[in-house]
Amino acid sequence: MSKYSSNLNSNETNENNENIQLIWLDNSNCPTHIQSKLVELNLTIQFSIDLNQCITLIQSIKDKQIILIVSMTLAQTILSQIHSYPLLISVFIFCSNINEQQKIKLMNEYKKILQIYSDYNLLIKSIEQIINIIEQQILSFNLFNQNKDYTNDLSKDSASFLWYQLLIDILKQIPVNEQINNHIFETSKKFYKNEINQFKKDYIKEKSIQLFNEKYFIRKILNQILRTKNIQLIYLFQYFIIDLYDQIQLEKQKYQNKQILKLYDGQKLLKTQLDQLNQHIGYYITPNGFLSVSFNRNNSIALAKSEILSDEYQSILFQFEINPTYQEITFVEIHENQELIFNIDTVFKINSIEYDSSLQLWKINLINDHTYRNKFQTYFQSIKNFRNENSFLIFFGHLFTELDQLQQSEIYFDILLNSLPSDHEDIASIYNQIGNFLADKGQLKLALEKYQHAYQIRQKKLPNNHPHIAISLNNIGLIYKDEGNFDEALDYCQKALIIDEINYPKDHVLKAMTIENIGGIYKEKHLLPKAQSYFLRALNMYKCILPRNHHFLTDILNSLGKVYCDQGYYDRALTCYQKAFSISEINYRNDHLQKAQTIENIGLLYKTNGMLKKSLEELLKALEMYKRIYSNEHYDIARCFGHIGLVYEASNDLNSALNFFNKQLNMDEKSLSNDHKNIQIDIQWIIDIYKKKGQLEKAFEFCQKKYQEKKTLLGEKHPMTLSIFMTMIDLYDDPNVKINYYKQVLSLYENLIPPDPYGTIKCLDIMIHFYIKSNAIQEALNYQIKMVDLQRQLLTNDHINLALSLQKLGQLYENLSKTNEAEKCYKESRIIFEKYENNHNNIESSHMNYSSNSNLYHHEQESNFTKSRICVLL
Numbered sequence: 070m071s072k073y074s075s076n077l078n079s080n081e082t083n084e085n086n087e088n089i090q091l092i093w094l095d096n097s098n099c100p101t102h103i104q105s106k107l108v109e110l111n112l113t114i115q116f117s118i119d120l121n122q123c124i125t126l127i128q129s130i131k132d133k134q135i136i137l138i139v140s141m142t143l144a145q146t147i148l149s150q151i152h153s154y155p156l157l158i159s160v161f162i163f164c165s166n167i168n169e170q171q172k173i174k175l176m177n178e179y180k181k182i183l184q185i186y187s188d189y190n191l192l193i194k195s196i197e198q199i200i201n202i203i204e205q206q207i208l209s210f211n212l213f214n215q216n217k218d219y220t221n222d223l224s225k226d227s228a229s230f231l232w233y234q235l236l237i238d239i240l241k242q243i244p245v246n247e248q249i250n251n252h253i254f255e256t257s258k259k260f261y262k263n264e265i266n267q268f269k270k271d272y273i274k275e276k277s278i279q280l281f282n283e284k285y286f287i288r289k290i291l292n293q294i295l296r297t298k299n300i301q302l303i304y305l306f307q308y309f310i311i312d313l314y315d316q317i318q319l320e321k322q323k324y325q326n327k328q329i330l331k332l333y334d335g336q337k338l339l340k341t342q343l344d345q346l347n348q349h350i351g352y353y354i355t356p357n358g359f360l361s362v363s364f365n366r367n368n369s370i371a372l373a374k375s376e377i378l379s380d381e382y383q384s385i386l387f388q389f390e391i392n393p394t395y396q397e398i399t400f401v402e403i404h405e406n407q408e409l410i411f412n413i414d415t416v417f418k419i420n421s422i423e424y425d426s427s428l429q430l431w432k433i434n435l436i437n438d439h440t441y442r443n444k445f446q447t448y449f450q451s452i453k454n455f456r457n458e459n460s461f462l463i464f465f466g467h468l469f470t471e472l473d474q475l476q477q478s479e480i481y482f483d484i485l486l487n488s489l490p491s492d493h494e495d496i497a498s499i500y501n502q503i504g505n506f507l508a509d510k511g512q513l514k515l516a517l518e519k520y521q522h523a524y525q526i527r528q529k530k531l532p533n534n535h536p537h538i539a540i541s542l543n544n545i546g547l548i549y550k551d552e553g554n555f556d557e558a559l560d561y562c563q564k565a566l567i568i569d570e571i572n573y574p575k576d577h578v579l580k581a582m583t584i585e586n587i588g589g590i591y592k593e594k595h596l597l598p599k600a601q602s603y604f605l606r607a608l609n610m611y612k613c614i615l616p617r618n619h620h621f622l623t624d625i626l627n628s629l630g631k632v633y634c635d636q637g638y639y640d641r642a643l644t645c646y647q648k649a650f651s652i653s654e655i656n657y658r659n660d661h662l663q664k665a666q667t668i669e670n671i672g673l674l675y676k677t678n679g680m681l682k683k684s685l686e687e688l689l690k691a692l693e694m695y696k697r698i699y700s701n702e703h704y705d706i707a708r709c710f711g712h713i714g715l716v717y718e719a720s721n722d723l724n725s726a727l728n729f730f731n732k733q734l735n736m737d738e739k740s741l742s743n744d745h746k747n748i749q750i751d752i753q754w755i756i757d758i759y760k761k762k763g764q765l766e767k768a769f770e771f772c773q774k775k776y777q778e779k780k781t782l783l784g785e786k787h788p789m790t791l792s793i794f795m796t797m798i799d800l801y802d803d804p805n806v807k808i809n810y811y812k813q814v815l816s817l818y819e820n821l822i823p824p825d826p827y828g829t830i831k832c833l834d835i836m837i838h839f840y841i842k843s844n845a846i847q848e849a850l851n852y853q854i855k856m857v858d859l860q861r862q863l864l865t866n867d868h869i870n871l872a873l874s875l876q877k878l879g880q881l882y883e884n885l886s887k888t889n890e891a892e893k894c895y896k897e898s899r900i901i902f903e904k905y906e907n908n909h910n911n912i913e914s915s916h917m918n919y920s921s922n923s924n925l926y927h928h929e930q931e932s933n934f935t936k937s938r939i940c941v942l943l
Contacts, residue, residue, distance in 0.1 A: 088293060089200055090115070090133040094123045094147065095140040106193050107138075110200055120147060127151050129697075134158045134203055136196065141171075141185070148179045155339055158382075159183050159199055163192055212345075213353040228471035232298065233355050234414050234445070237314050239465045240307050246488045250305055264290070265305075277312040278320070281359065281410070282403055295358040295413070298474060300481045310413075313359065317412045320401040324393055332362040332389040332409055335373030337382040343422075343431060350419050353441055360411040361403075362389055373430050384430035389417070395439040416441050463498045479506045497526040497537070504544060508551070511704060511741040517548045536579060539568040543583055546590070553746070553827055555594045556864065562587045578621070581610035585625055592628070596869070597636050604629040620656050623649045623663045627670055634674055646671045662705070665694040669709055676712075681720050688713045704747065707736035711754065718758065727758045743782045744789045756796060765800060772797040786817055788825045795835060804843060811836050826863055830856055837877075850881040872901035 091111035093099050099107075099116050107114050117123040120143060127135060128151070135157045139147060141164035151157060162175070162185040176182045183199065186192040213230035264286045271280065281288055291310070294302040303310065338346075363369050373384040391398060399412040417435040425432050452464060462485065469478035482502045489496065504519030524541035531537055546561030562583060569580040588603030608625045615621060630645030646667055653663040672687030692709045699706060714729030734751035741747060752775050759768035776797050779790040791814050798810040815836065818829040833856040840849035857874050864871050879894030 088134060088296065089203055090130055090135050091138070091196070091200075092117065092123065092127065092135060093138045094118075094120070094143055096142060100189075103189055103193070107196070110193070110197055123147065124150055127154060127157060130156055136161070136199065136203075138163065138192070138196070140164060144175060144182075148175075148182075152179050152181060155341075157181060158203070161186065161192060161196060163187065163189070210354045210356055212349050213355070214349075225472055228468050229357070230353070230355050232465070232468045232472070233295075233357055234416075235461055235465050235468075236295075236303075237311065237414060239462060240303070240311055242462055243304070243307070243485065244488050244490075245307065246484075249484060249487055272309070274312045275316070277309060277316050278401055278410070280309075281313055282406070292358045298469070298472070298477055300469075300477050300484065304484055314412055314414075317359075317401045317410065318399045321393075321399040324400075324402070327394050330389070330391040330393055330409070331366075332364060332391065333366045333369035334360075334362045334387040334389070335369035335371065335375075336385045336387065337373070337375075338385050340383055343383050343385065346419065346433060347422050350422060352419055353438070354417050354419055354435065356411060356413070356415060359413055360415065361408050362387070362411070364407045364409070370428060370430070374428075386425075386428070386430050386432050388432055388434050390420075390434065390436050392437060392439075395437055397439050397442055398437045460495045460498065462495050463502070466502060475506075475509075479503075482506070494530075497523040497530070497541075500526070501541065501544065508544075508548060511745040511747070513548050513551055513742070513745070515742075517545065520544045520548060534568050534571050536568070536572050539565040539572070539579070539583065542568070543586055547586060550586075550590050550593055551746075553593075555590055559587065559590045559594075562590060576610045576613045578611070578614055581607045581614070581621075584610065585628070588632075589628060592632055592635075595635075597632050601629065601632045601636070604632060618652045618655045620652065620663060623653050623656075623667065626652070627667055630670060630674075634677060639674060639678055642674055643671070646674065660694050660697045662698060665691045665698060665705070665709075668694065669712065672716075673712060676716050676719060679719075681716055685713065685716045685720075688716060702736045702739040704737055704740045707733045707740065707747070707751075710736065711751065714754065718761075723758055723762050727755065727762075730754045730758060743779070744787060746789075749789055749792055752793060753796060756800075769797065769800045772800060786821060788818075788821070788828045791817055792828060792831070795832060799835075804839075808836075808839065811839065826859055830859060830863075833859070841881075846881060846884050850878070850885065853878045853881055867901050867904060869901065872898040875901075 089111060091107060091114040093107065093114065093116045096118060098118060104116065115126060117126065124147065127137070133156065135154075136159045137147075137151075137157060138161045141162055144160075144162050148160065152160075158181065160179065160182045162182060164185065165187055167185055167187050172185050175185070184195060186195070211230040211233060212224075212226040214224075214227060268280070268284065268287055271284075281291065287309075290302070291306065293299075294306065295310075370386055373386050391400075393400075398415055400409050400415070402409050416438070418438040418441075420434045420436045422431065422433050424430075449461075466478050466481045466485070469475070469481060482499055485495070485499050486503065489499070500519045501523040504516045504523065507513075507516035507519060520541060524538075524545060527535065527537050527541055542561045542565035546558045546565065549555070549558035549561065566580070566583045566587065569577070569583050573580045584603050585607035588600045588607060591597075591600035591603060604625060608622070608629060611619065611621050611625060626645045626649035630642040630649070633639070633642035633645060650664065650667045650671070653661060653667060657664060668687050669691040672684045672691060675681070675684035675687060688709060692706065692713065695703070695706045695709055710729045710733035714726045714733065717723070717726035717729060730751065734748065734755060737745070737748050737751055752772070756768045756772055759765070759771065772793065776790065776793045779787065779793055783790050795811070795814055798807055798814070801807050801810070811832070815829070815832050818825060818832050821828075833852050837849045837852050837856065840846070840852065853874070857871070857878055860868075860871050860874055875894045875898035879891040879898065882888075882891035882894060
């Protein structure tokens with residue numbers, strides 16, 4: 070078993086488990102004793118003294134019912150702005166002296182106000198009552214289209230449905246690790262700890278149903294962690310969830326009644342939720358926890374018609390018609406409560422939905438369908454066929470990704486790594502997935518270690534042509550691409566494609582992904598026609614095997630659009646981006662990363678066309694969407710800051726450009742590893758602005774500061790430290806000082822372990838330009854010879870960059886009247902150029918690889934926002 074090294078986040082342990090968000094707003098701080106009581110009611114309560122911040126907070130909440138407690142002095146102001154927000158369900162007002170006339174006026178104007186209190190104890194008691202009622206009112210079902218085959222384009226509802234169907238089986242496969250459980254327990258809030266300790270003292274397996282039924286805290290926390298899929302706390306309660314499930318199954322086996330059961334559950338649903346259910350009659354539906362329903366129809370009707378929520382909510386009576394003889398449905402009857410508890414993987418079918426005018430509520434009729442097991446087996450087989458993945462331990466973790474719960478996915482795989490034995494059949498896939506998380510964070514070296522470890526395990530256990538070998542080759546290749554080692558990247562991905570061709574002679578999604586990845590490498594190498602060819606091949610393959618509007622098409626269309634843009638085919642690029650956006654609009658009604666990336670691409674296209682105003686509009690739109698998607702700092706937001714800065718720079722608004730470039734750098738430094746290449750790009754852009762503003766002293770001070778920071782963090786000989794040092798050298802006035810420093814840096818590059826040949830080439834290129842500018846042609850020639858020799862070791866004999874360097878070498882020989890040597894260089898370069906005679910634009914852009922001009926950095930980062938897709942799968 071691997072040594073425990075946790076990525077578990079204590080905030081994730083304690084937060085985001087509540088169905089309800091309590092918010093307190095007052096000009097002054099809430100009294101301490103009141104705070105303590107409110108925290109016991111709602112662990113995630115937010116206390117605010119700032120009106121605008123409170124409004125922003127309320128509008129940012131997307132998945133919780135909100136209860137607002139506000140002072141009378143601020144009530145009118147805030148309610149006039151947020152009263153119509155759908156998730157705001159109830160408002161309490163407190164004040165020391167209640168004016169009856171003002172009270173009546175406010176409550177008539179704002180229907181969500183439940184009461185106005187001057188007594189804190191009455192206020193808290195009323196809030197507690199409302200929370201208890203609302204906890205029973207939460208919609209707790211997930212929809213699933215049983216007639217659709219799996220094609221990796223699950224809706225969130227379907228992904229959630231499958232998650233609950235697989236949960237118990239997954240928990241039974243994961244060994245208990247007390248070290249992890251102790252860590253989770255220690256990071257829990259004090260209130261949780263006390264309750265959990267008491268629960269442990271009372272617990273025995275045979276009493277699991279009784280504890281769930283009688284202990285309000287246990288039922289509440291269990292439903293919360295299951296609803297929010299908090300994998301840490303689910304793992305902490307693993308034994309109890311499994312025991313409760315098994316005990317319910319045992320009770321069902323003892324059940325003697327064979328008559329049809331009629332059960333009820335009264336709820337309140339938003340009209341949009343009701344509309345969604347109306348559109349899915351005939352679909353399967355599953356609860357997101359252990360569902361309690363009642364035999365008492367009248368009580369359920371009363372609950373459905375209770376007036377605790379606003380008029381925006383519809384009264385709903387769920388009516389269950391259950392055949393207890395079906396083995397597929399398991400439950401336990403709680404006689405003293407006149408209720409029945411269904412097991413967590415229970416599946417119902419929406420039979421009909423109708424409005425009952427006499428009761429003035431909607432009736433949703435659910436039945437149990439015993440045929441669903443066979444349909445699920447067929448569906449799960451289609452998953453295995455599509456993904457070449459037999460393990461549902463791995464698939465379960467990917468469901469978090471489908472649900473946009475990336476942190477939960479990371480925690481889950483971390484738990485697997487530290488719980489399963491080191492020789493478990495899924496260990497390679499777990500290392501591979503952890504590599505994906507690290508790669509997404511820009512921690513490329515650590516990601517490469519995980520990918521290589523997964524690859525080594527797979528090489529020992531699997532045949533040479535196994536699909537998982539190709540997956541590992543792809544992922545390693547993509548890391549080399551992100552590090553700028555394009556030839557190594559191409560070698561790995563081409564090896565992966567050879568395996569894919571063997572395994573999938575016809576079209577297949579994994580083969581299309583590999584082809585797409587190779588296209589991405591050619592794009593980075595600036596071999597644009599080749600990149601275009603591979604992207605088109607991948608696109609056509611996706612179209613043959615995937616649904617018409619599959620989300621994979623969005624990414625490949627974005628990549629193809631970028632290649633068209635770089636070749637000057639702006640109309641084609643815009644068409645690709647517009648198609649990509651249309652598909653993302655179909656797949657995602659709300660904000661989504663693919664939407665934001667496509668909008669950003671369109672903004673960059675407008676910038677390239679010189680349409681700066683339209684470019685800025687699109688980029689600002691993308692920025693706002695990124696901010697809504699990511700709650701914290703993220704490099705996608707940072708990149709968008711940078712692109713907005715580029716537009717301001719092109720508009721000659723250098724102050725605004727500098728502002729956005731600084732925002733970009735600050736966020737990248739918080740969200741990326743210290744040696745990530747984007748940080749170096751950010752630094753260069755800021756220096757360029759200072760130079761354009763004629764503020765060379767500020768440029769030097771800034772560069773020197775960043776050099777010292779990197780020297781401290783990474784060491785004097787780190788490639789990034791050396792690269793920033795070279796930028797700083799360029800800011801010196803004295804040419805003698807410059808060249809001495811350049812020679813020092815070159816010596817350091819040449820002696821690096823491991824070597825950095827591309828950094829060495831960049832240093833040589835800068836020195837060659839310096840000597841040419843100083844008319845020291847012989848010195849330039851000496852370093853150009855060095856550069857060509859190094860390129861011959863790194864590049865293929867027909868590489869376009871080698872041709873460009875040979876051409877420059879010939880020019881230097883010619884300047885020194887060495888015509889024979891010049892002609893040899895020209896001849897060799899011409900042979901390479903002839904292969905690219907139709908790709909003049911491509912040849913020009915290739916020269917950017919080693920240019921010291923800052924446009925290099927602009928080009929690199931502008932092309933860095935379509936994710937490679939192999940990492941998403943295995």
